[in-house]
Amino acid sequence: MNRQTSTTMAPVSGGEATRRLLPFAMMVFLGYLTVGLPLAVLPVHVHDRLGFGPVMVGWVMASQSIATLLTRQFGGVVTDTRGPRPAVLIGMLLCSLAALVYGASVWGDCSPEIALVLLFVGRAVLGLGESLLITGALTWCIGMVGPRYAGRAMVWVGIAMFGAIGGGAPLGSVLLKQGGFGAMALAAAILPLMACLLMKGIEPLPLHCGRRLGFFKVVGLIWPYGTGLALSTIGFGTMFAFLGLDYAGHHWTGASLGLTSFGASYVAARLIFGGLPDQLGGLRVAQVTIPLQIVGLVILWLAPHPWIALAGCAILGAGYSLTFPALGVEAVRHLPPQNRGAAMGAYVAFVDIGLGLAGPLAGTVADRVGYPPVFLLGACASAVALAFVPRLPATQENI
Template sequence: MSSTTSTATSNITPLSGSQATQRLLPFALLVFLGYLSVGMPLAVLPGYIHETLDFGPTVVGWVIATQSIGTLLTRQFAGLITDTRGAKNAVIVGTVGCALAGLGYGISGIINAMHIWSLVALLAGRAMLGLGESLLITGALSWCIGTVGPRHTGRAMVWVGIAMFGAIGAGAPIGAAIMNKYGFMAVAATASVLPLFALTVGLRKASIAPNGGRRLAFHKVVGLIWRHGMALALSTVGFGTLFAFLGLDYAAQGWSGAPYGLTAFGIAYVAARLFFGGLPDQLGGQKVAMVTIPIQGQGLIALWLAPNPVAALAGSALLGAGYSLTFPALGVDAVRYVPPQNRGAAMGAYVAFVDIGLGITGPIAGTVASHFNYPATFFVAAIATIVAIFAAVQAHRKDGTRAIGTDSFS
């Protein structure tokens, strides 16, 4: 059997940090290419919905949230597929789903004169993207951890996150540039093609056999990690608000360069993970989260009070730097509670809290923007971040003695 189709075992000899990173890089490329289908439309959809389809900020919020709602509703399915059929299969199906999402965008663009039906097609595309993203990220996280070993769980999350938010940071200006030069249909076509390149990378990687043993029911897995997940959901509100409403905030204040705010977020996010990505594994997730979540709050306050686009860029960068390590910090602690045969379900359940955070962000922030103004949405997100700090402390106190421990996964 060829090396591209052979099955590796999860019981591998412990790797050094550099060896683990080397093994993770192809997976990072795979996720980056697939996740560009998520990043590219983010800078385009708010303006398209508002200007072309003539809907207000509340509808913008719901359209952005539809992907997260779709992802949330399919996380259990993604975890089941990953644990029973293998992470590689989940990733392959996920990349195809991401590619199909572009068809919904394309149909929306073709019939954009019929505003309601165009919106329905757009929502269908966002829902399909939610399913694809769910399978892609759940499978990729489990595949990465199985490849490098549980001792490098934080490192695996770091590199998947670098790929995800690198794709968002790069995808936003790319999407805006394609929209400005070629129009919405070109964005839809590009968003359909890029995941197919991710598919080719995934097909060439060796699969990881699912772990044997008795599996916990999904609701029991959620019960083991929900406190860490709730802290993650609350800290995700700021990220969701930025990507849904930064462009409209810039436009309302007469500023230009909103896509660069998303790029600033992405650059800071990637830089923080490159320089400090080993800290969750080295110091423990709790210590790291107690630093990174307040940094997010500072960035959101800066966005709320920003008097000019330069200040808004700085706030976006602070938010990116803080949120960067919050995900692996809370995740390193959460994954210790779940046996390896439920790792896919655990990843699905944990990442589902990102979906919960994003899912509540769109409607709530849209309502706040409609009744007040766009900067007020960042103030509300800052409050959510403060609550996230208390949630993370509570998770540590309640679960501090219940972890299975990473050594038992080896």
């Protein structure tokens, strides 16, 4: 393989950094709609149409994150050795394939058990696709703008991801009503292919020379930041897995609006405050954002009306929005450029750990004491993260 020496691609201004990141945001947005479209309808589909209980709903929702976690190392290796562009392309194609597998669960005359197996297969394929897509996209973005703007790169990729979640949830509900689960699956299969067309206009990165650390060595360097991220993610995971069923249990309508509220608040916080992790340091920002997550989750736990639950979703979105880049800018600065893909893969893997724990744990809680206490579980996990963050070492210089 031809290994080129990296060139300096850091922009001279924040405005130039943003200009370079916008095409990536659009590309990730289209690809990540495959994740967003099923979020509001998949738990209800498994529970109401297939007839399985909340524990199985939790496992279905968690299975994607488990698959993503198990393939983060692969995603980082592909990104560092082949380049971010091939990683993103393969990830997009796998996301499209996953949606087709979803569709097969309803297009064929399947028993509920076979349909459930197909959903698990689709979630596993989507997990691998997401691993390659997000690891490649984050590495590509940071390479295009330089470590100085690593936080901004994470901000814009996150805006695209959660914009896709916030917009995809109600869109998925509309598609479900108009054409059924199969229509949602078909749309989710087409959108990543559209995203692939945008890659033609984005400059590829040269590969970096230098010794590459092993993946688990990378994990050893960034695990303190990842642990805080995983704990913070549990609350976010409980909301996405069980908000729809919580609304149904209260006989409320508009659960998809809760996901939209989360996504809109998430995007707004990043647009307004996205530069703070680079400017103030990630740990200072996290000490503000994690308490916001706790407040949002407590509101969801105690909400007596749906509009109050919407407020809880919005506050949770604003808090979680900057937690990821806040801890991420600290993590990525511990590693040289030739390990950036592994660093991003390892760091984002802690999101998968948090989501993977959230589904089964919250499903067990819901099965025993109902749906509202699952949000209290998430608040407790975020409280542990808040206690953990001040003990993390802060970095002062970019690599």
